[in-house]
Amino acid sequence: MNVKKVGLIGCGAIGTVLAEAIERKLVECxxxxxxxxxPSKAQKLKAALDFPVMIVESIDELLAQKPKVIVEAASQQAVKDYIAKIVSSGTELIVMSTGALLGLDINFSRVHFSSGAIGGLDAISSAALAGVNEVILTSRKNPKALGVYNQQERVIYEGYAEEAAKKFPREMNVAATLALTVKPAKVKVRVVSDPAVKRNTHEIEVKWRFGEMFLRFANDPHPDNPHTSALAAWSAIKLLQKLLQT
Ligand SMILES: NC(=O)c1ccc[n+]([C@@H]2O[C@H](COP(=O)([O-])OP(=O)(O)OC[C@H]3O[C@@H](n4cnc5c(N)ncnc54)[C@H](O)[C@@H]3O)[C@@H](O)[C@H]2O)c1
Known part of the structure; x- marks a missing residue:
């Protein structure tokens, strides 16, 4: 297995930031x-980079190249379609479309998820071990980033993370990431469409056995894909760096 080879599924907003970081040698690859x-997305990515990039046309071709780590930056459906093959090949997998993991009964030892567009998962998972009483996520985005239209601030969703990740597969992977972190505890989710905000804002309140937490993230949307926060791509880069060092 080649320790310096990385596989990437999805050459969109996150995949492009990740590939540029590899080109800038932020990641040892x-x-x-x-x-x-x-295929045009893959061609565009290759053309923009001054770095060896091989384009493949299927998951089988990707696995045949024996990368040490594969980064999924595609869609929840992609995770559902490819995860079994990737896991059984022994390749480490970083999943960005975390919503897909909620419904899967899979051995997680080689499946990793980054903190994505949020953070503080170390503290939240520690608290979950002791016992959480309540976890609430409030996500506030510009209507454009949610694909809706409203002129006044409006709550467009209230419910639980599992449903939120299904209803908003591109925007609510954050809710899924939190749910995976505190499971079997539940995560309450509120999605607010607010024309007054430009940044994707996530507020997390945790009431746990020995205290309370409040975390707030205000992320610039990716210029090519307003659904995605720039922080999500950088969290994948950070995790990739770590996995390639082991
Ligand atoms: N965990 C988080 O906090 C977080 C944050 C932002 C985005 N995300 C998720 O990460 C994923 C990628 O985000 P993005 O902004 O780069 O999306 P994007 O739409 O900009 O790019 C996705 C790319 O994947 C390709 N693709 C889609 N399905 C595929 C499949 N089955 N096989 C191969 N390629 C496929 C598309 O053609 C596209 O080029 C999305 O699912 C998004 O919801 C997660």
Whole structure:
């Protein structure tokens, strides 16, 4: 297995930031192998980089290249379709579309998820071990980032993380990440569409056995994909750095 080879599924907003970080040598990687269902996305990424990039056309071709780590930056459906093959090949997998993991009964030892567009998961998972009483996520985004239209601030969703990740597969992976962190405890979710905000804002309140936490993240949306926060891509880069060092 080549320790310096990285596989990437999805050459969109996150995949591009990740590939650029590899090109800038922020991550120790000799070759990047990319797969996108839209071949033009993979071609565009390769053309923009001054770094060895191999384009493949299927998950089987990607696995045949034996990357040490594969980063999924595609969609929840992609995770559902490819995870079994990737896990059984022994490859480490970083999942960005975390909503897909909620419904899967899978051995997690080689499946990793980054903190994505939020953080503080170390403290939250520690508290979950002791016992959490309540976890509430309030996500506030500009209507454009939610794909809705409203002129006044409006709560467009209230419910639980599992349902939120299904209803908003592109925007509520954050809720899924929190749910995976505190499970079996539940995460209450509120999604607010607010024309007054430009940043994607996530507020997390945790009431646990020995205290309370309040975390707030205000992230610039990615210029090419307003659904995605720039922080999400950087969290994948950080995790990739760590996995390649082991
Ligand atoms: N965990 C988090 O906090 C977090 C934050 C932001 C985004 N995300 C998720 O990460 C994923 C990628 O985000 P993005 O902003 O880069 O999306 P994007 O739409 O900009 O790019 C996704 C790319 O993946 C490709 N793709 C889609 N399905 C595929 C498949 N089955 N096989 C191969 N390629 C496929 C698309 O053609 C596209 O080029 C999304 O699911 C998004 O919801 C997670």
């Amino acid at each position: 000799r070759e990047l192998v990319v797969f996108d269902v839209d």
